[in-house]
Amino acid sequence: MGETQIREAKWQSEEEQAEVGIWRCIFGFTEMAVVKCAIDLGIADAIESHASPMTLSELSTALGCAPSSLYRIMRFLMHRGIFKEKINSQGSLVYTQTCLSRRLTRHGEQSMAPLILLESSPVMLAPWHCLSARVRATETPPFDVAHGGDIWRYSATNPGHSQLINEAMACDARLVVPSMIRGCPEVFDGLSTLVDVGGGTGTTLQVLVKAFPWLRGINFDLPHVVSVAAEFTGVEHVGGDMFEGVPEADAVFLKWVLHDWGDDECIQILKKCREAVPDDKGKVIIVEAVIEEADQGDKLTEVRLALDMVMMAHTTTGKERTSKEWGFVLGKAGFSRYTVKPLIRTVQSVIEGFP
Numbered sequence: 638m639g640e641t642q643i644r645e646a647k648w649q650s651e652e653e654q655a656e657v658g659i660w661r662c663i664f665g666f667t668e669m670a671v672v673k674c675a676i677d678l679g680i681a682d683a684i685e686s687h688a689s690p691m692t693l694s695e696l697s698t699a700l701g702c703a704p705s706s707l708y709r710i711m712r713f714l715m716h717r718g719i720f721k722e723k724i725n726s727q728g729s730l731v732y733t734q735t736c737l738s739r740r741l742t743r744h745g746e747q748s749m750a751p752l753i754l755l756e757s758s759p760v761m762l763a764p765w766h767c768l769s770a771r772v773r774a775t776e777t778p779p780f781d782v783a784h785g786g787d788i789w790r791y792s793a794t795n796p797g798h799s800q801l802i803n804e805a806m807a808c809d810a811r812l813v814v815p816s817m818i819r820g821c822p823e824v825f826d827g828l829s830t831l832v833d834v835g836g837g838t839g840t841t842l843q844v845l846v847k848a849f850p851w852l853r854g855i856n857f858d859l860p861h862v863v864s865v866a867a868e869f870t871g872v873e874h875v876g877g878d879m880f881e882g883v884p885e886a887d888a889v890f891l892k893w894v895l896h897d898w899g900d901d902e903c904i905q906i907l908k909k910c911r912e913a914v915p916d917d918k919g920k921v922i923i924v925e926a927v928i929e930e931a932d933q934g935d936k937l938t939e940v941r942l943a944l945d946m947v948m949m950a951h952t953t954t955g956k957e958r959t960s961k962e963w964g965f966v967l968g969k970a971g972f973s974r975y976t977v978k979p980l981i982r983t984v985q986s987v988i989e990g991f992p
Contacts, residue, residue, distance in 0.1 A: 671713050672741065673757040676750045678702060680711075680720075681734065681741040690723065690731035714738075748808060755805040756947070760784065760791070760798050764950045771949045778953045787953055793861050803862065807840035809893065813924060814844040816980045821987055824978075825849050827918055832857050832886040834879050834910065835894035838866040846871040855884050879906050883913040892924035892985070896944070899954030900966055907970030907990070916992050921967075923988040926957045927977055940984050963988055 675681065683699045684691055693711070697704040711732060714720050719741070721733045740749045755761060764779035771779050784791050792799040817824065825831070825845070832855040833842050842854035846869070853871060856863060860876030868874075875884055880902075883889060889910040895903045910921045926941040941957055948955035958966075960977050967975050972990035979986045 667713075668717065669753070669757050671710060672719070672753060674710060675714060675719070676741050676743070676753060678707075678710075679743070680714075681738045681745075682743055684720075684732060684734050685739065685742055685745065690725060690733040692729050692731050696732060747812065749812070751801070751804040751808040755801045758798070758801060760795075761951065768946075768950050779950050780952070788951055789859075793859070796861075799861065800865075803837050803865070806837045806893065810837075810841040810844065813892065813980065813983055813985055814841050816983050817924070817987060818844075818848045820980055821978050822848075824922060824987060824989065825852065828852060828887040830855065830886040831888050831890055832884045832913065833890045833892070834858075834883055834906075835891060837862060839863075839869060839872050839874060841890070841892060842872045843869045855886055857884055879909060881909070883909045885913050887914065887918060889913055889921045890924075891921065895923060895966075896925050896948055896957055897952045897955040899956070900962075900969075902954060903966045904969045907966060907972070911971045911992065914992070919992055921972065921990040923963070923990065924985045925963075925988065926984050927963065927979070927986045927988070928957050928959050930959065937984050944984065 678700050680696070680700065683696060687695070687699070691699070693704055693708055696702075696711075697707045700707065711720060711722075715722055715732075718737060719735065720738050721735055722730055723733060725731045739745055740747050741753070742748050743750050763783035767779040767782040770776035770782050776782075778787070780788050780791070792802055828849075829851060830853045831842070831845065833839075834857050836842060836856040836858055839854075839856040842856050846852050846854050850871070854873070856866060856872055856874045857877060857879070858866075859878070863874040863876045866874045877884075879894075891906075891910070895906065898906065907921065914920060926944055928941050928945065929935070929938070945957040948957060963977070964975055967988075967990040970990075972992060975988060975990045977986050977988050
């Protein structure tokens with residue numbers, strides 16, 4: 638094949654990719670919308686509770702849905718590998734669960750439905766239409782454009798949305814914290830007290846205290862958040878503002894908190910954390926995504942980059958950071974060294990900062 642033919646073949650290949658890619662851009666929103674529909678209908682829950690694959694008739698009866706419309710929804714979801722179909726022993730076509738569909742159940746151990754429901758809510762979708770405002774540095778942040786104030790002010794005055802956030806963060810905690818316990822339990826060695834800053838309703842500390850009974854946990858968040866937190870042995874709920882001060886403990890724990898803020902705010906928060914821990918054994922434990930831009934082979938890199946876009950749309954100054962950027966904010970806050978430990982099959986890593 639001559640050089641001209643090679644160039645022509647390459648151009649044709651790029652054109653074919655572009656043809657598929659542009660349609661993905663145009664209709665990319667449909668996957669989120671249909672997955673949300675599946676959660677709203679309770680499709681995964683129905684199949685799970687049935688304890689065996691279901692025919693279209695059985696599923697539509699259980700859900701109270703029109704069979705023809707449900708069939709089209711299932712066809713879409715199966716094409717994306719979310720559900721599967723097979724022929725049962727009676728020769729009927731039945732729908733089965735997959736590892737992915739089980740994450741769409743409302744109350745399963747691996748459920749990520751609350752995160753999907755949060756991100757697909759009208760409140761969180763509206764700022765995406767204003768994303769360019771964040772890129773134009775002189776403009777108002779996207780969430781503020783859509784709702785007249787930042788996400789924290791909005792949540793404080795809208796209990797329903799605040800509950801969506803709490804449930805989504807609790808859902809993430811139930812997945813990430815056990816991964817920490819399995820993968821790096823040594824992080825909690827030598828600690829007797831731990832304050833979870835931005836701990837929501839306390840799910841993270843409940844899991845940690847159960848795994849490490851010697852720990853005394855302090856769940857620290859805004860007053861309107863901790864006011865609805867359930868009591869749990871070994872966990873104390875404290876309301877306050879992390880920009881003003883953090884309760885004293887052997888270590889400070891922050892999961893999916895610092896990415897909501899720019900460097901100046903992060904340094905301010907981390908300085909308050911530094912003041913709260915002892916010089917000898919004190920530390921800060923940060924659970925956040927770490928973007929390694931050169932490591933494009935990591936299948937979760939795309940998710941971390943998408944999270945960075947979420948921060949652009951939903952916060953005023955928030956962003957995901959590289960390891961070097963984490964080192965910068967920790968150093969400015971008074972921490973002399975830090976380590977990064979990636980978690981297996983998880984978007985986040987564990988970053989430890991030491992005085």
